Amino acid sequence: MTPLRRTALVAGVLYLLTFASIPTLALYGPVREPDYIAGPGPDTGVIWGGVLEMIVALACIGTAVVLYPVLKRHDEGLALGFVGVRVLEAATIVAGIVTLMSVVTLRQAGVGPEGLVTGQALIALRDWTFLLGQGFLPAVNALLLGTALYRSRLVPRVLPLLGLAGVPLLVTSAAATMFGLWDQVSPASALLTVPIALWEVSLGVYLVVNGFKPAPIATAAAA
Secondary structure, rough: OOOHHHHHHHHHHHHHHHHOOOOOOHHHHHHHOHHHEEEHOOOHHHHHHHHHHHHHHHHHHHHOOOOHHHOOOHHHHHHHHHHHHHHHHHHHHHHHHHHHHHHHHHOOOOOOOHHHHHHHHHHHHHHHHHHHHHHOHHHHHHHHHHHHHHHOOOOOOOOOOOOHHHHHHHHHHHHHHHOOOOOOOOOOHHHHOOOOOOOOHHHHHHHHHOOOOOOHHHOOOOO
Protein backbone atom coordinates (compact mmCIF):
# COMPACT_ATOMS: atom_id res chain seq x y z
CA MET A 1 0.00 0.00 0.00
CA THR A 2 1.48 3.33 -1.07
CA PRO A 3 1.50 6.30 1.34
CA LEU A 4 -1.05 8.09 -0.85
CA ARG A 5 -3.40 5.11 -0.81
CA ARG A 6 -2.97 4.88 2.95
CA THR A 7 -3.87 8.55 3.27
CA ALA A 8 -7.06 8.01 1.29
CA LEU A 9 -7.95 4.95 3.35
CA VAL A 10 -7.46 6.72 6.68
CA ALA A 11 -9.40 9.77 5.49
CA GLY A 12 -12.26 7.56 4.31
CA VAL A 13 -12.46 5.66 7.59
CA LEU A 14 -12.44 8.91 9.56
CA TYR A 15 -15.23 10.30 7.39
CA LEU A 16 -17.34 7.23 8.08
CA LEU A 17 -16.61 7.58 11.81
CA THR A 18 -18.22 11.02 11.76
CA PHE A 19 -21.56 9.22 11.47
CA ALA A 20 -21.03 7.54 14.85
CA SER A 21 -23.19 10.18 16.52
CA ILE A 22 -26.42 9.10 14.80
CA PRO A 23 -27.53 7.01 17.83
CA THR A 24 -27.42 10.15 20.00
CA LEU A 25 -30.81 11.12 18.58
CA ALA A 26 -32.20 8.35 20.77
CA LEU A 27 -29.57 8.35 23.56
CA TYR A 28 -30.15 12.03 24.37
CA GLY A 29 -33.91 11.58 24.46
CA PRO A 30 -34.25 11.35 28.27
CA VAL A 31 -32.39 14.65 28.78
CA ARG A 32 -35.16 16.51 27.00
CA GLU A 33 -37.81 15.28 29.43
CA PRO A 34 -39.02 18.27 31.52
CA ASP A 35 -38.32 16.57 34.86
CA TYR A 36 -35.09 14.78 33.90
CA ILE A 37 -32.80 16.91 36.03
CA ALA A 38 -35.01 16.41 39.09
CA GLY A 39 -35.77 12.74 38.41
CA PRO A 40 -33.97 9.39 38.82
CA GLY A 41 -32.21 9.32 35.44
CA PRO A 42 -31.13 7.31 33.51
CA ASP A 43 -27.66 8.67 32.76
CA THR A 44 -25.91 5.79 30.96
CA GLY A 45 -27.36 6.52 27.52
CA VAL A 46 -26.51 10.20 27.78
CA ILE A 47 -22.92 9.43 28.78
CA TRP A 48 -22.51 6.99 25.90
CA GLY A 49 -23.90 9.65 23.60
CA GLY A 50 -21.16 11.99 24.83
CA VAL A 51 -18.55 9.32 24.11
CA LEU A 52 -19.84 8.87 20.56
CA GLU A 53 -19.85 12.60 19.94
CA MET A 54 -16.28 12.85 21.23
CA ILE A 55 -15.28 10.24 18.67
CA VAL A 56 -17.00 12.34 16.00
CA ALA A 57 -15.18 15.50 17.11
CA LEU A 58 -11.79 13.80 16.89
CA ALA A 59 -12.70 12.22 13.53
CA CYS A 60 -13.66 15.67 12.20
CA ILE A 61 -10.23 17.03 13.00
CA GLY A 62 -8.62 13.87 11.66
CA THR A 63 -10.25 14.15 8.23
CA ALA A 64 -8.87 17.64 7.73
CA VAL A 65 -5.39 16.88 9.08
CA VAL A 66 -5.03 13.73 6.95
CA LEU A 67 -6.24 15.39 3.74
CA TYR A 68 -4.27 18.63 4.21
CA PRO A 69 -0.91 17.41 2.79
CA VAL A 70 -2.64 16.30 -0.41
CA LEU A 71 -5.05 19.22 -0.83
CA LYS A 72 -2.44 21.91 -0.21
CA ARG A 73 -0.66 20.87 -3.42
CA HIS A 74 -3.71 22.11 -5.31
CA ASP A 75 -4.82 25.10 -3.20
CA GLU A 76 -3.22 25.72 0.18
CA GLY A 77 -5.80 28.37 1.07
CA LEU A 78 -8.73 25.98 0.64
CA ALA A 79 -6.86 23.21 2.45
CA LEU A 80 -6.00 25.45 5.41
CA GLY A 81 -9.53 26.84 5.54
CA PHE A 82 -10.90 23.31 5.63
CA VAL A 83 -8.66 22.46 8.59
CA GLY A 84 -9.70 25.61 10.46
CA VAL A 85 -13.45 25.15 9.97
CA ARG A 86 -13.22 21.44 10.77
CA VAL A 87 -11.47 22.23 14.06
CA LEU A 88 -14.15 24.83 14.83
CA GLU A 89 -16.85 22.24 14.14
CA ALA A 90 -15.15 19.82 16.53
CA ALA A 91 -14.96 22.56 19.18
CA THR A 92 -18.72 23.16 18.99
CA ILE A 93 -19.34 19.42 19.35
CA VAL A 94 -17.17 19.30 22.47
CA ALA A 95 -18.97 22.36 23.86
CA GLY A 96 -22.29 20.56 23.36
CA ILE A 97 -20.97 17.49 25.17
CA VAL A 98 -19.85 19.64 28.11
CA THR A 99 -23.29 21.21 28.49
CA LEU A 100 -25.07 17.83 28.48
CA MET A 101 -22.60 16.33 30.94
CA SER A 102 -23.24 19.35 33.16
CA VAL A 103 -26.95 18.49 33.16
CA VAL A 104 -26.08 14.91 34.17
CA THR A 105 -23.87 16.18 37.00
CA LEU A 106 -26.61 18.46 38.30
CA ARG A 107 -29.12 15.60 38.24
CA GLN A 108 -26.74 13.29 40.09
CA ALA A 109 -26.14 16.00 42.69
CA GLY A 110 -29.87 16.06 43.43
CA VAL A 111 -30.62 19.70 42.70
CA GLY A 112 -34.36 19.11 42.79
CA PRO A 113 -37.10 21.12 41.04
CA GLU A 114 -35.23 24.40 41.62
CA GLY A 115 -32.62 23.22 39.10
CA LEU A 116 -35.12 22.88 36.24
CA VAL A 117 -34.41 26.36 34.90
CA THR A 118 -30.66 25.75 34.94
CA GLY A 119 -31.12 22.41 33.20
CA GLN A 120 -33.31 23.90 30.48
CA ALA A 121 -30.79 26.71 29.95
CA LEU A 122 -28.02 24.16 29.44
CA ILE A 123 -30.17 22.19 26.99
CA ALA A 124 -30.88 25.40 25.06
CA LEU A 125 -27.14 26.11 24.94
CA ARG A 126 -26.51 22.64 23.58
CA ASP A 127 -29.19 23.06 20.93
CA TRP A 128 -27.57 26.26 19.66
CA THR A 129 -24.07 24.78 19.57
CA PHE A 130 -25.51 21.82 17.65
CA LEU A 131 -27.35 24.08 15.19
CA LEU A 132 -24.31 26.21 14.42
CA GLY A 133 -21.68 23.49 14.74
CA GLN A 134 -23.36 20.54 13.04
CA GLY A 135 -26.15 22.31 11.20
CA PHE A 136 -24.20 25.13 9.54
CA LEU A 137 -20.45 24.50 9.59
CA PRO A 138 -20.73 21.25 7.57
CA ALA A 139 -22.01 23.44 4.72
CA VAL A 140 -18.83 25.54 4.91
CA ASN A 141 -16.75 22.36 5.00
CA ALA A 142 -18.54 21.01 1.93
CA LEU A 143 -17.96 24.29 0.10
CA LEU A 144 -14.22 24.27 0.83
CA LEU A 145 -13.51 20.56 0.39
CA GLY A 146 -15.97 20.14 -2.48
CA THR A 147 -14.34 22.99 -4.40
CA ALA A 148 -10.85 21.59 -3.81
CA LEU A 149 -11.79 18.06 -4.86
CA TYR A 150 -13.77 19.23 -7.89
CA ARG A 151 -10.87 21.27 -9.20
CA SER A 152 -8.18 18.69 -8.39
CA ARG A 153 -10.14 15.72 -9.80
CA LEU A 154 -8.90 13.51 -6.95
CA VAL A 155 -12.35 11.86 -6.84
CA PRO A 156 -15.14 11.58 -9.44
CA ARG A 157 -16.61 15.04 -9.90
CA VAL A 158 -20.13 13.84 -9.15
CA LEU A 159 -19.15 13.48 -5.47
CA PRO A 160 -18.07 17.08 -4.82
CA LEU A 161 -20.98 18.29 -6.98
CA LEU A 162 -23.33 16.48 -4.58
CA GLY A 163 -21.68 18.23 -1.65
CA LEU A 164 -21.77 21.64 -3.33
CA ALA A 165 -25.44 21.16 -4.21
CA GLY A 166 -26.18 20.42 -0.57
CA VAL A 167 -24.54 23.63 0.70
CA PRO A 168 -27.47 26.03 0.06
CA LEU A 169 -29.96 23.42 1.27
CA LEU A 170 -28.17 22.95 4.60
CA VAL A 171 -27.78 26.70 5.07
CA THR A 172 -31.49 27.13 4.35
CA SER A 173 -32.35 24.48 6.93
CA ALA A 174 -30.14 26.10 9.58
CA ALA A 175 -31.56 29.55 8.86
CA ALA A 176 -35.14 28.27 8.98
CA THR A 177 -34.48 26.63 12.33
CA MET A 178 -32.82 29.78 13.64
CA PHE A 179 -35.86 31.89 12.76
CA GLY A 180 -38.29 29.34 14.17
CA LEU A 181 -39.84 28.06 10.94
CA TRP A 182 -39.28 24.45 12.05
CA ASP A 183 -37.48 22.46 14.75
CA GLN A 184 -33.96 21.08 14.47
CA VAL A 185 -35.37 17.56 14.40
CA SER A 186 -38.13 17.75 11.79
CA PRO A 187 -38.97 16.19 8.41
CA ALA A 188 -38.05 19.39 6.56
CA SER A 189 -34.69 19.64 8.29
CA ALA A 190 -33.94 15.97 7.65
CA LEU A 191 -34.83 16.29 3.97
CA LEU A 192 -32.55 19.30 3.41
CA THR A 193 -29.71 17.54 5.23
CA VAL A 194 -29.77 14.47 2.98
CA PRO A 195 -27.47 15.76 0.18
CA ILE A 196 -24.67 16.73 2.60
CA ALA A 197 -25.01 13.42 4.44
CA LEU A 198 -24.86 11.51 1.14
CA TRP A 199 -21.82 13.54 0.09
CA GLU A 200 -19.90 12.71 3.25
CA VAL A 201 -20.75 9.02 3.37
CA SER A 202 -20.13 8.62 -0.39
CA LEU A 203 -16.76 10.33 -0.08
CA GLY A 204 -15.81 8.11 2.84
CA VAL A 205 -16.80 4.92 1.03
CA TYR A 206 -15.08 5.96 -2.20
CA LEU A 207 -11.80 6.80 -0.45
CA VAL A 208 -11.84 3.51 1.46
CA VAL A 209 -12.63 1.38 -1.59
CA ASN A 210 -10.81 3.20 -4.40
CA GLY A 211 -8.48 5.84 -3.00
CA PHE A 212 -7.62 8.94 -5.00
CA LYS A 213 -8.00 9.06 -8.77
CA PRO A 214 -4.86 9.56 -10.86
CA ALA A 215 -4.39 13.33 -11.07
CA PRO A 216 -1.43 15.72 -11.29
CA ILE A 217 -1.47 16.58 -7.59
CA ALA A 218 -1.89 12.91 -6.65
CA THR A 219 1.20 12.13 -8.70
CA ALA A 220 3.07 14.98 -7.04
CA ALA A 221 1.99 13.83 -3.58
CA ALA A 222 3.07 10.27 -4.34
CA ALA A 223 6.45 11.53 -5.53
